[in-house]
Amino acid sequence: MSVIETRNLRKHYRRIEALKGVSLRVERGEIYGLLGQNGAGKSTLVKILLSIVRRTSGEATMLGEPVGTTRARQRVGYLPEDHQFPGYHSAESLLHFYGRLYGMSRHDRNRRIPEMLELVGLRGRASTKIRTYSKGMKQRLGLAQAMFHDPELIILDEPTDGVDPVGRREIRTIMQRLKEQGKTIFLNSHLLSEVELICDRVGILQRGEMIREGDIATLTRQKGLFIVGLAEGETLPTDELVRTGLSVSRSGIFWEVALSDGQTIDVVVDWIRSRGLRLRHLVEKRQSLEDLFVATVDAAEPGIDLPRSARQPRVMVGGAGQ
Ligand SMILES: Nc1ncnc2c1ncn2[C@@H]1O[C@H](COP(=O)(O)OP(=O)(O)O)[C@@H](O)[C@H]1O
Numbered sequence: 001m002s003v004i005e006t007r008n009l010r011k012h013y014r015r016i017e018a019l020k021g022v023s024l025r026v027e028r029g030e031i032y033g034l035l036g037q038n039g040a041g042k043s044t045l046v047k048i049l050l051s052i053v054r055r056t057s058g059e060a061t062m063l064g065e066p067v068g069t070t071r072a073r074q075r076v077g078y079l080p081e082d083h084q085f086p087g088y089h090s091a092e093s094l095l096h097f098y099g100r101l102y103g104m105s106r107h108d109r110n111r112r113i114p115e116m117l118e119l120v121g122l123r124g125r126a127s128t129k130i131r132t133y134s135k136g137m138k139q140r141l142g143l144a145q146a147m148f149h150d151p152e153l154i155i156l157d158e159p160t161d162g163v164d165p166v167g168r169r170e171i172r173t174i175m176q177r178l179k180e181q182g183k184t185i186f187l188n189s190h191l192l193s194e195v196e197l198i199c200d201r202v203g204i205l206q207r208g209e210m211i212r213e214g215d216i217a218t219l220t221r222q223k224g225l226f227i228v229g230l231a232e233g234e235t236l237p238t239d240e241l242v243r244t245g246l247s248v249s250r251s252g253i254f255w256e257v258a259l260s261d262g263q264t265i266d267v268v269v270d271w272i273r274s275r276g277l278r279l280r281h282l283v284e285k286r287q288s289l290e291d292l293f294v295a296t297v298d299a300a301e302p303g304i305d306l307p308r309s310a311r312q313p314r315v316m317v318g319g320a321g322q
Pocket residue numbers: 013016017018036037038039040041042043044045
């Protein structure tokens with residue numbers, strides 16, 4: 001059973017169609033990233049799951065319950081985007097406050113607070129006022145709040161927005177630890193390079209439509225494109241290889257080899273060895289999620305507001321592998 005499932009989910013805010021039939025699934029124990037530019041509909045989708053806004057049509061279930069029931073919501077932790085905790089609270093008093101809302105006893109709260117603050121690296125700042133915290137510390141406290149009642153599913157809306165690189169790294173580490181504890185994490189983000197490092201699967205939402213979905217390794221693979229390196233001082237005779245139907249080009253100290261349909265990289269390996277050359281480096285080339293995102297968004301909507309440089313198609317060796 002999926003932890004989150006939506007089928008043909010639609011949402012209209014009067015004239016604005018925020019979601020135009022979105023279907024997705026999130027499985028237990030995975031980190032799922034819903035990506036897209038501002039206004040794509042990410043927060044709307046999350047708010048429907050949490051019954052903060054009502055769907056126009058379609059279906060959505062969370063932890064096996066239809067959305068809108070309180071049963072499932074009790075087992076979910078949520079970090080809203082742009083949340084503001086009152087500055088007069090400390091980390092400790094804030095978690096006591098939320099713990100009371102969750103109906104936890106003083107004893108449970110006293111046990112849980114140091115544990116959570118340890119996890120998010122705020123133990124030393126437990127009794128300082130939130131108004132003195134950096135953005136990264138506030139986001140980490142937000143994570144502690146979302147996890148406080150030990151939910152099975154944690155929904156994070158833009159958890160790394162406005163946080164500096166060190167803070168983002170810390171947030172990623174926390175998410176990784178939660179995953180190791182078997183939690184399912186659903187996060188919204190418009191910061192692609194961040195997400196790439198942590199998500200098992202992503203969906204790309206654009207103007208209310210899911211335009212790509214899959215695991216990151218599959219989405220970023222450039223089919224049939226390899227980087228080859230030889231022992232120092234050796235050169236790959238590209239002309240000869242090209243005659244066998246491959247596309248080859250030099251790229252710094254390496255060569256990029258593009259296979260044509262039906263070829264496997266074994267042909268190249270065998271060929272290199274038969275010439276007495278020594279293979280020292282062989283990897284399948286990947287594009288970054290950011291490249292994929294730009295390419296996908298561009299394909300879906302030519303001429304969208306991106307700098308010209310970002311709009312150029314990625315140059316692929318010999319045009320193969322696309
Ligand atoms: N309460 C609302 N009333 C009217 N329009 C809204 C409301 N909330 C969001 N929208 C619109 O719905 C679209 C999707 O917004 P949102 O879900 O916040 O996107 P994202 O989280 O991806 O930035 C946007 O065009 C936004 O302006």
